[in-house]
Amino acid sequence: MSKRYLTAGKAYVGAKIPWNIFNEEGRLLLKANEPITSELQAYRLATQGLYFDVKAGSSDQGIAEREPASVLRILNLASKLLQKTLPNLEREGDGEAKVTAIAELVLEALELNADVAVACILMNQEDTPYSYRHMVDTAVLAGLLGQIMKLAHEELLIIVSAALTMNIAMLDYQDKLNLKRGGLTEEGRSLIHRHPQKAVEILQNAGVKNEKWLSYVLSHHESEDGSGYPAGKKGDEIPDHAKLIAMADRYTARLMNKYRPPLLPNVAIRDILAGKEFAPKLTAYLVKAIGLHPTGTAVRLKNGQIGIVTKKNATPAGLMVHVTIAANGMPQEHGTVRDTDIKEFAVREELPREEAGTHPMIDLWGVVAAH
Numbered sequence: 001m002s003k004r005y006l007t008a009g010k011a012y013v014g015a016k017i018p019w020n021i022f023n024e025e026g027r028l029l030l031k032a033n034e035p036i037t038s039e040l041q042a043y044r045l046a047t048q049g050l051y052f053d054v055k056a057g058s059s060d061q062g063i064a065e066r067e068p069a070s071v072l073r074i075l076n077l078a079s080k081l082l083q084k085t086l087p088n089l090e091r092e093g094d095g096e097a098k099v100t101a102i103a104e105l106v107l108e109a110l111e112l113n114a115d116v117a118v119a120c121i122l123m124n125q126e127d128t129p130y131s132y133r134h135m136v137d138t139a140v141l142a143g144l145l146g147q148i149m150k151l152a153h154e155e156l157l158i159i160v161s162a163a164l165t166m167n168i169a170m171l172d173y174q175d176k177l178n179l180k181r182g183g184l185t186e187e188g189r190s191l192i193h194r195h196p197q198k199a200v201e202i203l204q205n206a207g208v209k210n211e212k213w214l215s216y217v218l219s220h221h222e223s224e225d226g227s228g229y230p231a232g233k234k235g236d237e238i239p240d241h242a243k244l245i246a247m248a249d250r251y252t253a254r255l256m257n258k259y260r261p262p263l264l265p266n267v268a269i270r271d272i273l274a275g276k277e278f279a280p281k282l283t284a285y286l287v288k289a290i291g292l293h294p295t296g297t298a299v300r301l302k303n304g305q306i307g308i309v310t311k312k313n314a315t316p317a318g319l320m321v322h323v324t325i326a327a328n329g330m331p332q333e334h335g336t337v338r339d340t341d342i343k344e345f346a347v348r349e350e351l352p353r354e355e356a357g358t359h360p361m362i363d364l365w366g367v368v369a370a371h
Contacts (some may be wrong), residue, residue: 006049011042019051040101043077068367071116072124074109076371078102079128079136086132086168095206096161096213103160106139107153113368114144115311116361119296121252122265122353123361131167131174134252139163141248141289146241148289155212155241162216163245165208169198193229196221216242220249223277247278247286264350266292293319298356299347301338303327308356310364315341322364324357331357 006021013036021030029049036042047069081102089095109117121137128136139160146156167174173191200218208214219233219242226234228246254268263271269292273283290312293299297309299319304327311320323336338345361369 003050006045006051011036011046011049013037013039013042015042017045017051021045021049021051023048024050039077040081040105043074043105068370069112070368070370071109071113072120072361072369072371074105074112075117075120075124075136075140076127078105078109078139079132081105082132082136082164083129086165086171089168089206090202093207095203096208096210099161099164099208100157102164103139103157106136106143106160106164107156110140110143110147113365114147115295116365116369118144118290118294119310119361119365119369122255122294122296130256131171134174134249134256135164135167137252137256138166138245138248141252142245144289145244145248145285148285149244151241158210158212159216159241159245161210162213162220162242163248165203165213166199166217166220166245166249167195168202169195196230212239212241215239216245218242220245222246224279225276227277243278243282244285247272247282250277251286264352265290265294265297266350291316291319293347293350296353298351298353300349300351301340301344302346302348303344305332305336305338305345306351306356307332307338308359308364310337313339313341317341317346319347321345321347324359325355335363 006017010017015036016033017030017036018032020028020032023029029045030036030041036045085098085102089098117140121140124133142163143156143160146159151159170191173188196218200214203214203217216239218230219238222228222231222233222238222242223246224234224238224243226232251268251272254263254271255265256262269286269290272278272286293309295309295312298306299309299321300306301321301323305321305323306325307321307323309319310322313319318339318341321338321340323332323338326332340346360371362371
């Protein structure tokens with residue numbers, strides 16, 4: 001009898017597996033011949049599931065067939081599940097459990113490889129409506145900030161869940177706004193100012209009872225200087241972790257919004273640092289978490305090479321850059337990696353993403369970024 005990993009090809013919604021499926025600790029995940037009922041369950045089985053194949057010989061013991069875990073795949077699943085879950089949350093109920101399960105995926109991606117998770121904010125924007133992708137991006141950054149602050153897992157789950165639901169009251173409008181040119185209408189401005197309170201009402205109707213979660217959603221547009229909304233709170237009147245979500249929200253929006261010109265990452269973070277929306281202690285965590293040039297950023301080095309930041313080093317300015325364009329302007333195909341702590345490879349400037357060429361994330365990070 002051989003213990004084998006369940007593969008992704010066997011784990012899909014509707015499939016009936018003819019064996020009991022366990023995790024590595026021996027806990028039963030699925031009874032034999034019971035159908036897989038959700039994409040989240042299918043994902044868990046494909047990444048954790050083991051079964052005993054009674055037909056295999058003992059020499060096969062422990063054969064590993066499981067696909068390597070991928071941050072990109074996990075975050076894409078989170079986005080897909082969010083799209084299916086949020087529009088029906090108020091009607092179907094059980095919202096707290098459903099969203100928390102998606103929040104667990106975001107934290108799983110960060111634990112697997114935070115560099116790749118952050119890079120997805122800049123490099124994984126094609127297949128998902130902006131309204132959902134932005135909440136996942138915000139959740140990734142808010143979760144990372146919480147980890148840097150050494151918050152407990154239970155609090156991280158609340159923060160990430162709040163980020164994933166902060167705009168539940170304006171999903172359709174946000175996608176329209178992202179394609180819009182010009183200023184807001186009075187109706188649009190009113191909807192934006194009301195959406196935190198409306199989001200809380202939707203979440204309460206959907207069964208979310210966690211008061212911290214609700215307070216973070218309600219206050220995620222308040223500012224340290226009192227210039228935010230809906231209540232114009234300031235300073236200590238705003239829950240600390242609502243400020244964390246707010247900063248992640250506003251930073252990622254500066255990178256990707258299309259109704260106003262998107263900013264390069266170093267400009268976006270300097271914009272945050274120069275403003276009065278957030279206290280210096282909080283913005284210091286942002287710099288510590290992602291630096292001026294977060295992973296996924298296109299940069300030109302002092303030696304003229306162009307590449308993509310793939311890893312944040314321990315030193316403040318230290319980065320690993322995967323070279324994609326040689327100094328002579330020709331595509332670089334050999335995967336040269338430069339350490340910016342070395343003077344001749346220091347970052348000269350940031351560039352628009354397209355100037356580094358088009359590269360699948362798997363080419364830059366390997367299987368941990370497989371689609």
